[in-house]
Amino acid sequence: MRSQQFVFTAGLLLLFMLAVGCAKMPLRGDYIKDTPPQITADADSAVIYFVREGAFGGGGISYFIFEDTQKIGLLKSGTYFMHRATPGKHTYLAKTESRAAVTLDVKAGETYYIEGTVGMGFWAGRPELREITKAVAEQYLPELEYVRLATPEEQEAYKLKEASQNTGQSL
Numbered sequence: 543m544r545s546q547q548f549v550f551t552a553g554l555l556l557l558f559m560l561a562v563g564c565a566k567m568p569l570r571g572d573y574i575k576d577t578p579p580q581i582t583a584d585a586d587s588a589v590i591y592f593v594r595e596g597a598f599g600g601g602g603i604s605y606f607i608f609e610d611t612q613k614i615g616l617l618k619s620g621t622y623f624m625h626r627a628t629p630g631k632h633t634y635l636a637k638t639e640s641r642a643a644v645t646l647d648v649k650a651g652e653t654y655y656i657e658g659t660v661g662m663g664f665w666a667g668r669p670e671l672r673e674i675t676k677a678v679a680e681q682y683l684p685e686l687e688y689v690r691l692a693t694p695e696e697q698e699a700y701k702l703k704e705a706s707q708n709t710g711q712s713l
Contacts, residue, residue: 572606572616572691572692572697573689573690573691573692574689574690574691574692574696575687575688575689576688576689576690577688578624578688579624581624581626582653583650583651583652583653584650584651585650585651586628586629586650587626587627587628587629587650588626588627588628588629588648588649588650588651588652588653588654589624589625589626589627589652589653589654590624590625590627590634590646590648590653590654590655590656591622591623591624591653591654591655591656591679591683592607592617592622592623592624592634592656592658593617593622593655593656593657593658593674593679593682593683593686594617594618594619594620594621594622594657594658594659594686595619595620595659595682595685595686596619596620596686602619602667603618603619603638603667603669604616604617604618604619605617605636605637605638605658605669606636606637607623607634607635607636607658608634608635608636608637609625609627609633609634610633614691615689615690615691616689616691617636617658618689620685621686621688621689622682622683622686622687622688622689623688623689623690624688627646627648627654628648629648629649629650630647630648631645631646631647631648632645632648633645634656636658636669636670636671637669638667638668638669639668640668640669642668642669642670642671643671644671644672644673646673653676655673655674655675655676655678655679656671656672656673656674657671657672657673657674657678657679657682658670658671
């Protein structure tokens with residue numbers, strides 16, 4: 543009876559671990575290191591900078607950023623991206639094993655800055671998001687690398703390149 547209880551408990555724990563560990567984290571083919579675009583806030587939109595300072599602690603954890611339900615970018619240690627946002631209330635969400643969110647009432651013509659970090663989590667790092675000032679963001683930005691989401695074509699090309707390298711063939 544006791545061994546059945548142990549097997550049942552171990553099975554539940556394993557199932558829980560698998561379920562929690564299933565959050566999709568960005569892979570190398572999901573993003574492109576690129577030249578930052580020159581975008582500015584205007585009468586119809588705002589610009590939001592998402593920044594993540596380079597750090598050893600949590601440095602291996604990266605996560606996608608969503609505006610409401612749409613994936614708009616990702617943050618990994620030492621990177622940033624920019625997003626043109628429409629006016630109105632938007633929730634920006636980061637996901638790993640847990641979630642973090644910041645809600646902004648976006649106004650046209652404004653520029654916003656959101657810092658992403660990683661805190662201690664149970665199985666993996668826990669994302670954290672908070673709005674910061676322009677002055678704080680400007681301290682980080684010179685040291686950060688701009689990244690953007692890869693297009694489906696770029697993701698496919700990356701997969702083909704990786705597959706050919708793994709088989710010893712060249713494209």
